[in-house]
Structure formats: structure tokens, C-alpha cells
Amino acid sequence: MRRFPLRALVGTAGLALLAPVPVSAQGFTARESSACLMSRAGAGVANPCRDGSAIFTNPAGLMDLESQVLSVGLTLYSPRGSFTSTRTGLAYDLEERAQAVPTAFYGRRFGRAVAAGIGVYQPYRVQTEWPTDFAGRFLEYRSQIRNFNISPTVAVRPAKGVTLGAGLNVSWYTYQHRQRLDLSQFPASPAATWGQLGVAAGTDFADVGVTGDEVRLGFTVSAIVEPVEGVRLGGRYSSRQSVEMSGLGATVRPVPTGLVLTAGNPLGLPGGTPIDPLLQPLFQPGQTFSDQAAATSFSIPDEFVVGLSIALGPRGQVLGEWQRTNWQQFESYDITFERLPAQLGTRPANWFRQDAARFGAEYRVLDAVTARGGYAYLSGVNPDESVDPFYPLADRSQFSLGLGIRASSLLQVDLGWQHVQQGDRAGRVAPGSNTGLYEWQDNRFAATFAFAF
């Protein structure tokens, strides 16, 4: 009698979470690759979840599998953010759309000393989408760097209480970038820019889109040590990936200005002359504002995490870990255009390394139900001069809750919720000084269906 309501609950939640949602959306770095892991605020390097996500958190944890596991999951991100100018009081909200990120893991233990698995997931996903009237649209109004990892992984147990893991990360990076061009900054004649003739700063006249992808390789090594029963130490290192995208395509499209020159204009054109036709030749093939090649490069940093788990009897455990991510390797994400002026693509980053502390706990409150909770604190990575529309990150706190439900002898269903709150961050929407505050928060929901057989 008690299992039917649980199944019904699980089924309903699962259907709801798997329902189609808009895919073009925005979010920030998304690291929690399963509902169980999200429920623990990402803590799991010393004792990964048994849903196969050990492939991401600590490959050595595959040795904890009883036999085989296949899990599929979906995480919904529904971030909300805004930029408020302290100069004008005008506020711009992030486009409010949810984003669904699927994951899949398969793991299998071969005997007492070897396990292997493969996972498909997104360890990094940086994506922001602002409205096209956003004050920072001339830097960027839509950006996306995400990688899909396919990670074949092995784990071995060379000695009692010691497991080692390693995996190959085949990372498919996709890149998108959109920005507007401001007419006031471009020459109207050899002697003057349009801005000098009075065209207002922030006059859109072209839309630039850059897309491309690249595959890179990386690796992960890890270990778990259990010095005494119920106490585990874990560590993982994932390598850096330098992403060079030399074959990007940039599309440039005119945006009508609707501007009209008045009589007596310095260009000597008759009063009433519309500006748009004057710009049209610049969009012809081979000209400055035509479709063209572009390139970018950036580094996805290496990261190192160590952690501890302590069993609370046979029904529960607490976990804690510390992670360092070397974001200082993310020095810039400049875009080099074939013909557009170089300054349009200049994007200094000079980020800091990031430290994160994660704490999680879980307890089996009923035979078939495990309750989970967690808290994480992550330091911001942007120096004051590079808090921009791309990734205005500040120190943030993450609060998590979740349930694990054993629906049957085969099926484990995990549900997770995480609230991410970051402090207001002073940032900018144009080169120069910080002129406003970025606010951001996120509510995330995840469901994972793990089949053990």
C-alpha cells in the first residue's frame, strides 16, 4: 500500500520534469550531474551517488556499484537575473526561460577489483541571454559556452580500502555569441564618426552572431581511501582543456536605424536623407559588415577536489569537500574577426581561481526513502574589471534538498531541488567603469531514474 503512492508521485514528477521545455535559454555553470548529487549540493567526491554519476564526481566510486547501473536524468534550470544601472535606475532582466539539461550514465562492476562506465553529461555550461534592448548588448547579449562530455571511465581496487579511477573526457564544445554594433562608434566619413555627427551612443545598426564547435580531450584521475570503516577520503583531478576555435562563422545582419539626416549635415547630403541606405553597401559581400570568419580561444581550467564522508550508522552519512578550480587560466575570451574591427572582439577576463566548500548529508528515513540536503559556498571568479554580461559571477550560496525513492528492486528515483543565491555584484555593460549591479539567482530541479540490474 505504501509503495503505490510513491510510484504515483515518482511517475507524476518524472513526467512533469520530462515534459518539453524551451531549449534556448540562459543559465550559468551547471555542475550537478544527477539529482542525488544536486541534493547534496554537489558533495560526493569521497562517496559518490550510486547512480553512475561517479563517472563525473569520482570515477573510483564506480567500484561501489553492486553490479550494473543505467541512469538517465534531467535537470531544469530557471535562473533569474538582472542588471540595474546605478546611473539611470533602469533595470534589465535576463530572458526568463527554463533550460533542460539531460544526463546519462552507465556503470558496471567486473568482479571485485575492476569497474567501468561511460557517461554523457555537461560539466560546464555558461550561458546568458539578455533582451536585445539590454544596455550591455554591444558587448554581448547572448552567449553560450558548453561542453558535452563523453567519458569512458575505469576503476580498480588495488588493495582493500583503496580504489583508483581514471577517465577520458571527450569534450564537444559548442560556442555561441551575439552582440550588437553601435553606429556611433563607426566612421561616417574619413574625418568623423557617426557619434561625432550626433548619432546617439547605443544606436544599433548591425547584429553579429558567432557560432562554432570544437572537440578536445582531457582526463580525470581519482582515488578513494577508506582508512576505517565508515570513513572515506576521496580526491579527484580533472585536467585543463585549451579550446582553440579557429573556424567559427560570423554572420552580420543590418539592424534598421530609422535615422534621417537633417539639412545642413556635415556630410553635405540633402535634409531628409535616411541613413540606412548609406550603410547598406557596407554589408555587401567582402565588405566590413558582411559574413566572415572568426576565431576564439579560451581555457577550461583544471580542478582539484578532496573530500571526506562519515557514515551515520547504516542509514546515513555526512559529506564535506573542498574544491579548487583554476579559473585564473581563463584569461580572455577574445574573438578575432576577419574584417570587423579588432576592438569589437576584445574580451579580457583575468579571472581568479575559485574555491568551493560543499557539505551534504543523507539519511534513509524509510526503507525506500532517503532524505538529502546540502549547502555549498563558491567564491566568485571575476575581478571587478571583468564583471560583464557574459558571466557576472559573485560569491554564491547553494541550498539543496532532495529525496531518493526506491520505487522497485530495479528502479531508484532521485529528485532534487537547489536554490542558488549570489550576492549583488557591481559590474559593467560597456568598457570603462562599473555602472550597475548584477543580480542573479536560480532554482534548479532535477530528476534521475537509475536502473540497477
Added chain:
Amino acid sequence: MTIRTLGRVAAFALPLVAACAQDETVAGPNLANNRGIFERYVAIGTSISAGLQSGGINDSTQRLAFPHFVAQAAGAPFTYPQLAGRGCPAPLVNNVTGQRVGNQPANQPCDLRVTPAAPYLNNLGVPGLEIRDLFSQVGSPLSTYERLATFFLGGRTPIRAVMASRPTFMTVELGSNEVLGAPLASNDPGNLDSLPPLPVVQQNYARFLDSLVVLGTKAVLFTAPDPSGIPFFSTGTTYWCLGTGNCPGIPRQFPANVTVANSCAPGTAIPGARGDSILVPWTIGVAGILRASSPPFTPFTLDCAVDAQAVQPDELAAIKAYVVTLNAFIVAQANARGFGVVDANAIFQRLRQTGQVPPFPDLSQVPTGGSVGFGLYFSLDGFHPASPTHRVIADSTIAVTNRWYGTRLPFVGP
């Protein structure tokens, strides 16, 4: 038990750790000042709002425009379409020789805008702007300062520029160019054809104010000034008195080769004459006197009956009636929408009545190479206010704003 313990720990710990995500702040103006009314103050108007003085405009005069003073008093941020160098055109430093600031040559009348431009403009005043052009990029007809519309609005319509600024508070100083266009017409002062059709003006004005209502903008509107209040004009009677010496206590002051016809006399002196109801622009009357005073000493006769030399009584009456009708409309529109009103006409009349605006230009500096003067309150073109008047206008605006919207803006003072 263990779960309860964990719950207690979490209950205490989460609020504490939540505080770790510190909020940052950015130094900036206090936008909440005066209940946030001045969060985005935008001024739209004519050359007066833009800051044109002495027939020119540059960064210095732009900073002396009354909206700038109002913004300062409100502690509000205020940016303007900053002009580069000497100006566009540079203000006159001598209205007799035509010399401009920095000796800007006549064939290079503009030093363009400063770049990079401010991303947000608070001052949308445009010299020459008329109400009928609020929804158009091109003035109708082309005004003297037409090109400044490009420099200030960048090819946008005024309404588009206003909508982009999303103002919380506006000063709307419009109407001057409608009523001054006719008397300032250089070939035929008082040409009533220069008065734009009132129905068109009224329709556009109301439509513009409707847009402000949609934006939720608070506003203070300005009435249009009566042209007889500005020193650009002197009455025919004034010329007659100074040119004939027939007025008690006023000796003849013009050179012998300057004649002022009896058509300029007051009706009390010459029956049928209407000099009191005639306005003579200084660019015609004084300019003729100066030509007669210097080589080759060309004789000059001012005949107030000549339409090309003066604003005729019927023309002046029509212009005054136009001003009265337009101002009544502006007041009615303000009342209908809950906006405040600054009586611009009263400001200029008060200056004239208290003698701070001379009835006749000061020519005393001309023999030594100086300019024709119009007193402390008007610049060298005779119709654009000088800085002290902008302060007076600012204080009038502040008084209305405080009374109407309950703000506590301090007065600018002289």
C-alpha cells in the same frame, strides 16, 4: 533523533552561511532622492533648454542651461550632447564684428560632438525645435539651426529620443520657436506666415503629453514667451525718442545721418502714429545706426510703416493673441494631466518691467570695438537668455516642482 539534530543544525546554520554571499554596491547618485522623481530627469525644449547663447552653443554654454541647474539642485545625474571644441557654431564674442569663440571661421561652423558620447542623454533640448516637429526628423520649415537637430538627436525624432530615455521627470520647454519665428523673420519682421497653424501645434503638443502619461512621467511645462519681453526688440517709440530728442528728458542720441520717421512716434505725440505697438529688431534698427556711425557712414532711415523694418501693430497683435491662445492651451493640457506649469512669459516680463532688461540695446562699448549689449540677462544675440536668466528660470522651475510634486529642491540663486 539524528534527523532532528541535523534539522536543528541546518536551521541555525543556513541563515548564517547565507549571509556569506555579500552584496556589493556601486557609487552613484542618490536616485531615490526626492522620492525618485529625478531618477531620470530629461529636458526637452528649444535652444533655451539646450543652452544656446550669443548665437552659438558649446560645452560651456551647455553647462549653463537651466536644466543643468535644476538637475544640480535635485542631485540628479545629467548628461547632454556635449559639443567639442569651440562649438556648433561657437558663440559670438562680438556681435558687431561677428567674431566667435576661438575665432571659429564662418565656413567651419561646427567642431562636432565629443566622443565617446554619454550612453544616456538627459538634455534633449534642440535649438530650433518646434512642437510640430516632435514626431519628425526634419524641421518644417528648415530652421536656422536645423543641422543641430542631427548633432543633438542623431537623426531620431524627438519623441523617439524621449521614449528611449524613459524619463521619470521632464521639463517641457516648447513654444518659443512658434511665437518668435514670426517677429524674428529677417526679411519681414512679423510675417504671420511664420506662425505655424495652431491646430497642428495643439494636436502634436497633446499627443506628446499623452506619450508622457503613458510613460508615467511627471512633468513641468513652460508657456511661450511674449516676444515684446526680449531685448531683441525695442518699440518704435523708443527709437523715435532717441532719434528725435522730442521726448521729455531724452536728448537725441543718434548720429545726424540717422532719421527716425514719425511713423515710429507714440500716438500721444503724433496723432495716428502707433510706435508703442511696433517692434523694431535690433538687427535692423541698431545695425542701421551702426552703419551710419562708421565709414562709409551710410545714412539710415527707420520708417516704422515699412513692413520690412518692423513688426507692425496688427502683426504684433496677432502674435500676442497667438501667444495667449497657445499658453492657455498649454495650461489646460497641464491641468488635464496633472503637470505643473512655469509661466515663462512672466519671467521675461518681470525682468523687463524691473529694468533688468534694457528698453534699448547698450551701444556704449561699440566705439571701442565692443559689442552691442542687452544687459546682464540676455546674451549677445539679444534673444537667448544669458546665464543669470537661466538661473532665474531654474528657480522658477524648482518653485513649481516643489509646489506641484512636494519635492524639496533648494533654489539655485543668482
